[in-house]
Amino acid sequence: MSVGIRHDDLRRRNRAMVISAVRRAGQPSRTEIAATTGLSHSTISAISSDLIGEGILTESKASETVSLKRGRPQVGLSLNPEAAAVMTVVLSLNFLSVAVIDYAGQVIAEEQRRLDTLTMPRDELIGECLAIVRRRFEDPDLNVHSVARIAMGIQGITDSHSRAMLWSPITPQTDIAFADILEDEFGIPATMENDCNMMAVALRWRDPDRYRDDFIAILLSHGIGMGLVLKGELFTGTHSSGGELGHMIHRPGGALCRCGRRGCVEAYAGNYAIWRNAKQMGEDAEPVADVSDADMRALAALAREVDGPEREAYRKAGEALGFGLGNLFALIDPAPVAMVGVSAAAFDLIEPALREAIAQTAGGQHSKSISFDTEPNELPLIREGCAMRALTFVDQEIFAPGAQAKPGIVGKSVA
Amino acid sequence: MSVGIRHDDLRRRNRAMVISAVRRAGQPSRTEIAATTGLSHSTISAISSDLIGEGILTESKASETVSLKRGRPQVGLSLNPEAAAVMTVVLSLNFLSVAVIDYAGQVIAEEQRRLDTLTMPRDELIGECLAIVRRRFEDPDLNVHSVARIAMGIQGITDSHSRAMLWSPITPQTDIAFADILEDEFGIPATMENDCNMMAVALRWRDPDRYRDDFIAILLSHGIGMGLVLKGELFTGTHSSGGELGHMIHRPGGALCRCGRRGCVEAYAGNYAIWRNAKQMGEDAEPVADVSDADMRALAALAREVDGPEREAYRKAGEALGFGLGNLFALIDPAPVAMVGVSAAAFDLIEPALREAIAQTAGGQHSKSISFDTEPNELPLIREGCAMRALTFVDQEIFAPGAQAKPGIVGKSVA
């Protein structure tokens, strides 16, 4: 209950809801929209008529498949792909990619590029990001004016308002306000999103049955990241993107973590930690800079074959993840988990110790019912998440604009 | 964006907001309400006229103090104490209390009672709760029909819908649907709330400057509990009340906890754990049933005097709490903390080790800026929280009723 509902907000919200219903359902008829939104047929008729007139929706002589029903056939409504476009920029270790996506969600252009993020100076890193975006704008096939939003995703910690990267493992640079930089350069609203949060957003669109209101996406890669959806909303910290599962302390004073602290979950379960344990280098050994995906796959294969230090390394990773998850479950209760990233492909080596550890925690009372799913490739998820994030912004802020909900003075009611 | 906004909802929401503004401000004029809610003067005039007509608000020839301004004097609006009443029931270890509170928030009747919760059979425990409530209803001074809501608070885990106690340290009984039991018996809507959540609600009303959108209330008592407010809303788990800071694992395989597991924060920081360490009983010693508050105060006094095992026990408690809080901060970022309960009075003994531990965690980057406040007495807070909870329900559901927001089919937008 932040602030009074003005009369104009009403139409704005209902417009946004119709758009959202279409984006979700794909090609719903007006009647279907009325059913899912709870609004009357007349209202849906009026709003969709407006939206079609504005070029946001199109009538798509739908359901050619279904002609077996009597009565006037339904007219499917769909998003007009040309209504707008958005751009996604994903920056990860030594890798930068950009994509242009139409309003209906189809990729219409993309470019990928290798670069040495770890050693690049600040200006060069920013420059590369701007350059790759600029090249898209110079593409004669692309209608520049149609790009309505840029969503950038990065491995690392961002601020809770999606404006800046605060810290990232892919570069020694800190506090780069990418969102502002992109906005200043191109004059288009932009956001800076955390990679794991975007994974969660994408999973929700991909499989809304499994990933609905409460679930967890965990990135098992060089580091350990997490995206959390609780009560249907993306969870962020009070200042940062939050959800740093990888840096919860598993063993006080324990193994040396990449972050400089000791005993973090990541110091047992990150690729570098699994590598370090498999090579029996000791817990104080400086984390290696990067272990290739191929090396990790070879390690996993070896661990499956022989019961040696490699298998033990995965066991320790599972234990650390299990206690970390168990501590998380103590706070939020158990929820479905998606394991993403190269080590998710080795989840068979991780799972036994993980479940054993969870069973020793408060969240483990129903440990057998906690379900895990795996997805080895994180980059497509991150891009999809950024795309949906940007498109949803266009849906809500551009195509359903209105008196902005000012920060409430009354404040939400907590009692 | 759960479901379409019907036209009738509009007035309902704005009514609720006016009531909320009055409850918050105490005696605001119509003009003030218009300012805080952002609604127009005409709308506020119409709504408050309705509310006065219905006996919910009263005009209170306000501000007799301020007659120095020119112009028509403001008329203060205040809650009509007789508009309704609510009842709070607080069940804690060996102690049961009930209070009747008028619509303006004043206590108009109360009763307290000692009882042996640990050994009582299920029916007797329920019976005592019903009996103490029934006696309030038989009070000839009380207008029975005015009681519109009962909020019961209990030490222990409740379900996320505030219907049942799932588990509690004060009784071996589990899964008692107190909310349903009270509703069935008295025909009045009831909820079953977690004690620490109610502490958080009360703190927010007591000191909204310090405890606004993000803060943590920690109960340091026989066990360790937590109430969490994030982004202005009470945080609960997906199934239970959640927030079990006390049962996050501090040291895998460590000290024996009351819950039967090993290494929980509580197994180092609960009263019984401090006692056990102070008496050098070993970490495997069975947790004692109850340590009196007087014993704990004596222990703290001794620890302040001599650098012996007592002081070390508090140090260990601080360390466990510090790592627990640090892990929490890794997820949500730092936030102001209120320490409540008998051991909050010994926070001077706990704080150094706590800060040292936090500094070793991801959340500890700004550990010096994390502020702690202490409040030794939890029971008044729990009762106040229950009262506000119940009153807010009356504000929103009874005095601003309307088409219930059905569970949305469309679902909230996460992207």
Add this chain to the structure above:
DNA sequence: AGTATTTTTTCGGGGCTCGAAAAAATGGGG
């Protein structure tokens, strides 16, 4: 071709909020 069925649009009614103007209530000054 006519009828049944289903979807979509149209139309009138009722509510709600808003802005502007009027009314109400008080202090200050001549």
Add this chain to the structure above:
DNA sequence: CCCCATTTTTTCGAGCCCCGAAAAAATACT
């Protein structure tokens, strides 16, 4: 003591928005 300036509150007409019912449209079935 009266009148004006000032501030708060109410009144009133206009403009939107949503809803329900009925009409219109579009197709399958007979």
